[in-house]
Amino acid sequence: MSVRVVVVDDQTLVRQGVRTLLELAGLDVVGEADDGAAALEVVRADPPDVVLLDLRMPRFDGIWTLRRLAEEGVDVPVLVLTTFDDDELLLEALRAGARGYLLKDVTVERLAAAVRTLADGGTLVAPSVTDRLLRAIRSGPSPAGPAPAAVQDLTERELEVLRLVASGCSNREVAGLLHLAEGTVKNHVSTILLKLGARDRTNAVLRALHEGILG
Incomplete structure (x- = not known):
């Protein structure tokens, strides 16, 4: 069974590029959005298996989107995909309900595997940030x-x-x-x-x- 994905990113070129790569990897991209408000509309209309979410977007950003999904009781796994290697932002995203976090320098194979992991009920954080995340959690x-x-x-x-x-x-x-x-x-x-x-x-x-x- 194909995994259905919604891609949320404010940059059109990035969205289209991610969509193409995911589809080449055998995933089914069923929607796109350029900010949190648009993402909510897409997800409400036809809930996907996974939402692939950028954090830094104008108007309604990724953290806002995660919180609204939680407030509305929308139980869709969210995988954060961002260029920002920021410990505090990562923690905020996880606390807001994200089930996975990867940086945009990830390989296509790794990204596709992460999407499938979340669709199957798993969680995932990029190895490059795990050690710092553990230190931040234990010291805070x-x-x-x-x-x-x-x-x-x-x-x-x-x-x-x-x-x-x-x-x-x-x-x-x-x-x-x-x-x-x-x-x-x-x-x-x-x-x-x-x-x-x-x-x-x-x-x-x-x-x-x-x-x-x-x-």
């Missing part, structure tokens, strides 16, 4: 307030699942690696979110990193 405040006491109650199996989720694995991939049913993994993820007081997988990983429970 918790992503969404203090973690609940239940954070200490994660079972060994839940920790195994959480570590694989943090590495970008989808539920299906976690199930294969741990020899579990995919439904069992989904139940574990739901329990982890509840125990961590997290709204989604990305927020759960941020909390876990901040609390140092991933080792």
Whole structure:
């Protein structure tokens, strides 16, 4: 089944170039938008499998778009694609609900793989920013307030699942690696979110990193 993508970028040439590359990689680009407001209209009309989102846009930027999607309860995975290698911007995007983050110098193969990872329920952050992200998380405040006491109650199996989720694995991939049913993994993820007081997988990983429970 083809993965359906919406590309959001204020630069027409960039949008068209990304569209062409994704289509050559076998992905189905079903919409384009030049800012957040236009992106919301496109996504509302026909929700895609993944939104590919630039952060720095005039008028309604990427952070605004992420927050509005969350406020409206639109559960579409968002992969940020930007030229700005900025730790604070990355953290803000993840806290606002982005499930992946890549820089625009990424290869076509890597970009297509990232889109498929998000469409399959995974998360992804470019390796080039991971170490700095971890340092920023651990030296700053918790992503969404203090973690609940239940954070200490994660079972060994839940920790195994959480570590694989943090590495970008989808539920299906976690199930294969741990020899579990995919439904069992989904139940574990739901329990982890509840125990961590997290709204989604990305927020759960941020909390876990901040609390140092991933080792």
